[in-house]
Amino acid sequence: MKSGKSWAWVTFILGAAYFFIPLIATMEFSMRMKRGEYSFEAYRVVLGDPRFQESFTFSVVAAVFTIILGVLLVVPTAYWIRLRLPQLRPVVEFVTLLPLVIPAIVIVFGYIRMYGSNSPLPFLSSDIGTSALLVIGYATLALPYMYRAVDTGLRTIDVRTLTEAAQILGAGWTTIISRVILPNVLIAVLSGAFLTFAIVIGEFTMASLLNRPAFGPYLQNIGANRAYEPAALAIIAFVITWGCMSVIQVLSRFAPKSANRPN
Amino acid sequence: MADPFLSIQHVKKTFGPTTVVDDFNLDIERGEFVSFLGPSGCGKTTVLRMVAGFEEPTAGSIIVGGKDVTRLKPNQRNVGMVFQAYALFPNLTVAQNVAFGLKVAGVAKAESDKRVAEMLELIKLPQLGDRYPYQLSGGQQQRVALARALAPKPKLLLLDEPLSALDAKVRVSLRDEIRAIQKELGITTIFVTHDQEEALSISDRIAVMYGGKAEQVGAPFEIYNRPATKFVANFVGTLNVLEGVVSDAGSGRVRINTEEIGLKGKLNGSKTGDTLSLALRPEAIALGPRPGHDAKLSGEIADVHFLGSVIRVRVGIGGSKISLDTFNNSSTPPPNVGDKAEISFSSGDVLVLH
Ligand SMILES: Nc1ncnc2c1ncn2[C@@H]1O[C@H](COP(=O)(O)OP(=O)(O)OP(=O)(O)O)[C@@H](O)[C@H]1O
Ligand SMILES: [Mg+2]
Numbered sequence: 001m002k003s004g005k006s007w008a009w010v011t012f013i014l015g016a017a018y019f020f021i022p023l024i025a026t027m028e029f030s031m032r033m034k035r036g037e038y039s040f041e042a043y044r045v046v047l048g049d050p051r052f053q054e055s056f057t058f059s060v061v062a063a064v065f066t067i068i069l070g071v072l073l074v075v076p077t078a079y080w081i082r083l084r085l086p087q088l089r090p091v092v093e094f095v096t097l098l099p100l101v102i103p104a105i106v107i108v109f110g111y112i113r114m115y116g117s118n119s120p121l122p123f124l125s126s127d128i129g130t131s132a133l134l135v136i137g138y139a140t141l142a143l144p145y146m147y148r149a150v151d152t153g154l155r156t157i158d159v160r161t162l163t164e165a166a167q168i169l170g171a172g173w174t175t176i177i178s179r180v181i182l183p184n185v186l187i188a189v190l191s192g193a194f195l196t197f198a199i200v201i202g203e204f205t206m207a208s209l210l211n212r213p214a215f216g217p218y219l220q221n222i223g224a225n226r227a228y229e230p231a232a233l234a235i236i237a238f239v240i241t242w243g244c245m246s247v248i249q250v251l252s253r254f255a256p257k258s259a260n261r262p263n
Numbered sequence: 264m265a266d267p268f269l270s271i272q273h274v275k276k277t278f279g280p281t282t283v284v285d286d287f288n289l290d291i292e293r294g295e296f297v298s299f300l301g302p303s304g305c306g307k308t309t310v311l312r313m314v315a316g317f318e319e320p321t322a323g324s325i326i327v328g329g330k331d332v333t334r335l336k337p338n339q340r341n342v343g344m345v346f347q348a349y350a351l352f353p354n355l356t357v358a359q360n361v362a363f364g365l366k367v368a369g370v371a372k373a374e375s376d377k378r379v380a381e382m383l384e385l386i387k388l389p390q391l392g393d394r395y396p397y398q399l400s401g402g403q404q405q406r407v408a409l410a411r412a413l414a415p416k417p418k419l420l421l422l423d424e425p426l427s428a429l430d431a432k433v434r435v436s437l438r439d440e441i442r443a444i445q446k447e448l449g450i451t452t453i454f455v456t457h458d459q460e461e462a463l464s465i466s467d468r469i470a471v472m473y474g475g476k477a478e479q480v481g482a483p484f485e486i487y488n489r490p491a492t493k494f495v496a497n498f499v500g501t502l503n504v505l506e507g508v509v510s511d512a513g514s515g516r517v518r519i520n521t522e523e524i525g526l527k528g529k530l531n532g533s534k535t536g537d538t539l540s541l542a543l544r545p546e547a548i549a550l551g552p553r554p555g556h557d558a559k560l561s562g563e564i565a566d567v568h569f570l571g572s573v574i575r576v577r578v579g580i581g582g583s584k585i586s587l588d589t590f591n592n593s594s595t596p597p598p599n600v601g602d603k604a605e606i607s608f609s610s611g612d613v614l615v616l617h
């Protein structure tokens with residue numbers, strides 16, 4: 001018992017060191033922009049850079065749309081598979097895994113061939129169309145995570161009986177999904193949303209090849225041309241990510257308590 | 264029954280190659296409480312789900328209040344249903360659960376609040392409106408499910424084994440409560456169960472089902488005392504079955520083991536030499552003679568079970584053992600195993616099974 005506990009501590013300290021030492025080193029480095037003293041000069045430069053603000057805003061907006069698209073796509077699909085087509089589950093699971101296997105570059109070249117300005121769906125002929133295509137691409141990349149999160153959430157409730165209970169009370173499909181299913185898988189959807197957000201903020205390949213002013217290409221550009229700013233950016237990105245996570249923690253406290261509780 | 268409220272006519276349901284319900288017919292009057300009783304897998308739930316609209320009959324029709332609803336979706340039928348697994352919406356409070364059907368129907372907030380309060384009063388949980396389902400006991404959850412089903416004033420109430428997940432004590436009190444509420448509202452109700460005591464104690468009528476058919480439909484008294492088929496006789500209550508051979512069809516004499524009893528008027532056209540299955544309820548048999556008992560058989564006490572207020576004695580007669588119940592009496596000790604014994608009964612209580 002006692003030795004088990006001390007081993008747990010050793011493991012914990014090793015894990016924490018593995019995690020925190022690079023972080024602290026990066027942090028330390030990022031603060032050495034001014035010779036001979038520690039300062040937040042690199043952060044000031046980065047945050048003051050209009051391209052930072054633009055690209056970051058672009059990516060956040062893209063992430064929000066990606067999450068909305070993902071939820072609209074995945075929640076009804078995963079629900080319907082569980083309710084009516086359980087025999088199709090392996091197939092759908094396989095399909096949702098494809099984005100992990102097929103590199104983003106392949107997907108994006110496919111897009112460029114398919115949706116050029118002389119195709120019937122000329123997404124690429126306007127900026128807004130290209131951004132929309134980017135969001136669709138992001139939703140594809142996030143699909144494995146979103147689907148798994150939602151499907152796990154659906155496992156904790158008795159989908160069929162709850163659906164029937166709502167139906168017999170007069171509810172149609174929209175009401176069932178929005179008032180019964182979605183609220184009960186909200187935490188799962190939120191964690192899917194968080195993963196989506198993280199993917200979109202850091203994504204480079206698609207945004208770069210579609211030539212959109214996203215955060216990923218900006219990060220790459222800074223990383224290749226500057227010394228201290230990339231370190232500052234890494235720390236900023238880290239803080240944002242952890243910020244998201246805390247927000248989700250707080251939100252999940254307001255989510256239905258019982259939704260965690262299988263019946 | 265001139266004008267049934269619910270009429271299930273020649274309903275059949277197949278899943279792929281298997282026929283689960285076959286030519287099921289039942290008329291239910293307005294305000295009646297009918298139970299479906301039968302062993303597992305006999306199709307009770309399937310019939311109920313067809314009435315609710317969750318399954319579409321392969322053939323036949325379902326009429327409610329003179330209107331054919333066979334092809335209507337569940338959300339167009341105005342039927343209330345209570346499920347075995349409660350099925351309360353976990354993200355909504357008790358009051359919101361009860362209000363769900365009203366909200367879907369577009370009932371105004373003030374009116375809905377009033378109705379919810381009424382319903383919570385009806386199920387005797389007026390103070391629990393703000394709780395979440397996981398904060399309630401099973402019995403309370405099922406009462407909320409009942410209130411939720413009743414709130415939109417449905418035409419029919421369907422209950423699929425609503426008590427089977429509850430413990431014995433709650434089961435008895437809740438079933439009486441369900442019956443009282445049903446009577447108070449006068450709502451036409453179908454109650455599915457495989458517990459015969461439950462069905463016998465609360466129903467106006469019982470439909471005993473077997474193999475996707477209604478074997479017999481009748482009042483509990485009738486089902487218990489005059490079972491129409493061998494299956495019903497066996498399934499409902501404890502039954503002693505004896506083989507008898509008709510020794511003289513004319514005078515109604517039937518030989519059991521080495522003795523004869525008279526069953527005039529009960530032979531239903533059986534001929535001399537036919538073998539009959541004769542059935543007797545334990546409570547119709549007495550140990551020793553009793554006034555009014557015109558038939559007797561002798562045997563030997565095989566075992567004795569002291570159950571408290573009742574003593575269940577089994578008497579070996581020929582190859583079979585006959586159970587009978589005697590009331591406990593502190594001044595007479597129970598019989599001993601191996602004693603010679605004589606049992607008596609009224610020939611009128613003998614059921615001839617077909
Ligand atoms: N969707 C379905 N597909 C195939 N077979 C089914 C389906 N639903 C029910 N059955 C079959 O129909 C038969 C009757 O089922 P049903 O659920 O009506 O029985 P039940 O009388 O309610 O039994 P229980 O007391 O166990 O609930 C069973 O043999 C079952 O396997
Ligand atoms: Mg059933």
